[in-house]
Amino acid sequence: MKKMLCCFIMVVLLAGCASLPQRLMSDEDPVRGKAVSDFNGLTKEAKIKTFAEITRNFENEDLPVRIKTMRGLSEELYEIKKSSEFVSFLVKALKDPDSIIRLKAVEGLNNTGAAASAASTALMEVFENDPIEDVSLKAVQTIVNSGAIDKNIIPIIVKRVKFRVHSTAYADSCFKILGKFGRESVPALMELIQVRCCADYAGGILAKMGSEAKEAVPMLVKMSNDSHREAVMNALEKIDTETWQKIKKQQETEEKRRKEKQEAEAKAIKEEEKDRREAEKAEKKKIKELDEKGIIISRGYDDAGCRNRGKPPNEWKIWGGAFSENNEAAEILGCVRTVHDNFYCCPKGITDRLVCFLGDCRLSY
Numbered sequence: 001m002k003k004m005l006c007c008f009i010m011v012v013l014l015a016g017c018a019s020l021p022q023r024l025m026s027d028e029d030p031v032r033g034k035a036v037s038d039f040n041g042l043t044k045e046a047k048i049k050t051f052a053e054i055t056r057n058f059e060n061e062d063l064p065v066r067i068k069t070m071r072g073l074s075e076e077l078y079e080i081k082k083s084s085e086f087v088s089f090l091v092k093a094l095k096d097p098d099s100i101i102r103l104k105a106v107e108g109l110n111n112t113g114a115a116a117s118a119a120s121t122a123l124m125e126v127f128e129n130d131p132i133e134d135v136s137l138k139a140v141q142t143i144v145n146s147g148a149i150d151k152n153i154i155p156i157i158v159k160r161v162k163f164r165v166h167s168t169a170y171a172d173s174c175f176k177i178l179g180k181f182g183r184e185s186v187p188a189l190m191e192l193i194q195v196r197c198c199a200d201y202a203g204g205i206l207a208k209m210g211s212e213a214k215e216a217v218p219m220l221v222k223m224s225n226d227s228h229r230e231a232v233m234n235a236l237e238k239i240d241t242e243t244w245q246k247i248k249k250q251q252e253t254e255e256k257r258r259k260e261k262q263e264a265e266a267k268a269i270k271e272e273e274k275d276r277r278e279a280e281k282a283e284k285k286k287i288k289e290l291d292e293k294g295i296i297i298s299r300g301y302d303d304a305g306c307r308n309r310g311k312p313p314n315e316w317k318i319w320g321g322a323f324s325e326n327n328e329a330a331e332i333l334g335c336v337r338t339v340h341d342n343f344y345c346c347p348k349g350i351t352d353r354l355v356c357f358l359g360d361c362r363l364s365y
Contacts, residue, residue, distance in 0.1 A: 117148035203231030207238040296320040306345035
């Protein structure tokens with residue numbers, strides 16, 4: 001306990017030796033707290049002078065020093081934070097190469113309330129161009145909080161949300177802003193509802209506008225059957241109920257026809273499969289009957305003859321049964337009869353359907 005007390009006394013003594021700007025930038029909470037209290041007790045002129053001394057540290061290239069400077073200008077310095085000098089300093093900090101500084105600068109402007117309206121142009125630039133989403137998001141929130149929002153932000157929002165994948169918080173903030181402009185934002189929302197990642201947001205805002213977004217109806221009707229159908233129809237229902245009901249009925253009719261077509265196609269496929277199985281069964285039965293008749297299939301001798309006649313390339317002899325039975329076996333194998341009795345031109349691969357032994361083959365079933 002005694003040791004802790006000594007340390008505290010040492011901190012206080014050191015704090016007393018340091019200048020007020022140095023103490024405001026201290027890493028020690030007690031020192032910084034006492035410095036804030038001292039700062040708030042200064043005259044206005046002294047505060048401005050101290051503020052100027054602190055901001056000079058911002059010229060330092062060392063990032064930790066710049067971060068300490070931002071912390072030194074904390075929201076606890078109530079009178080300074082709403083001054084034009086403070087706003088100007090933060091606007092300059094918005095261009096810092098480090099995202100930590102830029103974010104703290106935007107947060108600082110957000111804490112100034114309406115005073116941030118003087119920085120609206122700079123904040124718009126940050127919102128549009130900053131590569132760090134947190135910085136861009138905080139910038140647009142600060143613009144809204146300052147009350148300095150105007151319709152020039154609409155095309156910037158379209159640009160930001162249309163070509164990037166953002167967090168839900170980012171998208172929510174951007175589309176809430178669009179909703180504040182009413183009819184003026186309808187063209188932008190019409191553009192964004194066509195973008196997959198934006199469709200639900202844009203459709204939701206249009207739906208909230210209701211009849212105020214009437215100009216979007218023709219485009220929504222055209223989009224009523226595309227990939228964003230749900231968002232489009234939700235918006236259309238609130239904007240123009242009569243048109244929505246008409247399209248809804250058409251969609252239900254089309255959906256019914258589609259299902260009927262699918263069912264008919266499925267039934268046809270099922271019937272085809274049934275016919276195929278029955279045909280296979282009948283063919284196997286026939287092959288078995290022919291095999292029982294003693295049909296023999298053996299290699300022929302005149303391969304060239306089949307090719308020269310434009311028929312399948314291999315000549316086979318099919319014999320052992322009656323003439324009609326031999327022809328039936330040939331038909332099953334896809335063979336064509338030649339001018340010679342019992343000789344047929346057969347396609348390649350018929351051996352896959354035969355069981356052979358010592359040159360003589362039988363039908364396989």
